[in-house]
Amino acid sequence: MSNLVELLISGLSLGSIYALIAMGFVVVFKATEVVNFAHGSILMLGAYVIAATYSRIGFPAAVVAGLAAAATAGLLIDRLLVRRLRRRTHTALAIVTIGVDIVLAAELARRVGTDVLNMGDPWGDDTWRVAGFTFPVARLAAIAVALVLIAAFGALVRYTDWGVAMRAAAEDAETASLMGIRLSRVSLVAWMTAGVLAAVAGLFLATFPSPGLSATANTTALRAFPAVVVGGMDSLGGAVVGGLVIGLAEALTAGYSDHLLFLGHGLGDVAPYAVMIAVLLWRPTGLFGTKELSRV
């Protein structure tokens, strides 16, 4: 029983991190219809900047620097590539983001090398004992921060001018521009916000129980992709639900892998994709999605 509760917390924490990644992915897709394959590398860039700077400027400043770096990466991709190729097909833009991903990931992997970088976070491997359960503080912090960010982002989309403009543009970009909405601004804010959310997710993906930031952190982030597909490519609520579903599935199958040995080892890594395929068989646009994915 205590195992189950601990696994649920671990799954929720992983899930809320995936939700952050998925929301960034979805907001870029909604605002620009671009499938952003560079999202994992942007996440890693944010985490890398935190790991590389905390010893000099302290953890809080390093986090700010990491978020700023990821947001800047989003800004540059938007201004230098997306804007220029806006009239091209979305497939072309998706492929461009694959190119960005390869370049950025290679450079970051070169810098990290074979090390596993410490993130310099104040929680370390502290645990918190309550009523016989043991929770890593890093996991609880991930849940708390993710919840705040999900709520803040939801409010941004729902109540601000940018949110109304983004939803209008997602529905009908041409009409939105006829109403005076600047699509380039909608796109810019989407890319930068996605970068910030990715950097926060990157920080928590590289803290306890993970040993730190390794050269392959960007591929870990790819596990959030099933979350996006499960929730629906164009649904922010779906991104949150999808993230939690995938996180819980991964944590539970990994936690109970001893009982599931008849299915083989490493089931936790497979579970997200298994859930994704099951959901797609049932609902081809994801749980909450509305758009067909043929444009991908």
Added chain:
Amino acid sequence: MTIDAGSHVAEPEPSLEIRDLSVRYGGAVHALRGVSLRVPARGVVAVLGSNGAGKTTLLRAVSGTLPMHRGRVDGGEVTFGGRSLLRRDPADVVAAGVVQVPEGRRVFGRLTVDENLRAGAIGARDRRARAAARDRMYETFPRLAQLRGQRARLLSGGEQQMLAIARALMAGPTLLLLDEPSLGLAPRIVEQVAEVVGQVSAQGTAVMLVEQNAAMALAVSEHAYVLDLGRVAVEGPSAELSTSDEMRKLYLGETSGIDSSAAAPKLARWSG
């Protein structure tokens, strides 16, 4: 018309001037061939024409959305209040005071009525002016006030058309472009649309009304242009055009007998 142009210098009332405009799609299809027309600072100008005559292309050229359709201006000029509107972002055209209500209404279906109106005013910075504009819209369109929290896709066609017009008016345009506002609407609703066009014009906003429904458009406008195969085929005061033989021949075609008998009583009713 020429008297207006003279007073233009003394009191800068912005008018839309389109001179010799040519537009191509994909470098090949010639959609407009040397169109010239003028929408004065006040009143309603109708642009008539059948499908493919170039009406929507004309609006795209004014609103700056041609690039979204791989269209390109390859000759001529579009100015509003003396400043060119060509090769500008659609948002800049809106900021210059020219706002289009697109064909087929195209309200944001997943947004509420209130959010649709808000989307129409995002270019305007001043929050208080925005709130005042929204209150004015709800006064003008009381039905929309009742539906303000409703998702727009749940509205009827007529309600959506009113919302589309109200949304465009939120930006406080000095020139309103309407693309086929009567399309697909019941005759009773078309009458309401005509009434709204009259009200908008009476409040000092110039209107360019693009229509296939010639009877309605001629009834609410002072001046009209007929586009045919990308050229202005006929132009003149609407009252004259609605009775002209040439107009019937060119635009109303074989069904002119039916149309003229149907149009006459309607014109009388709407002019009141």
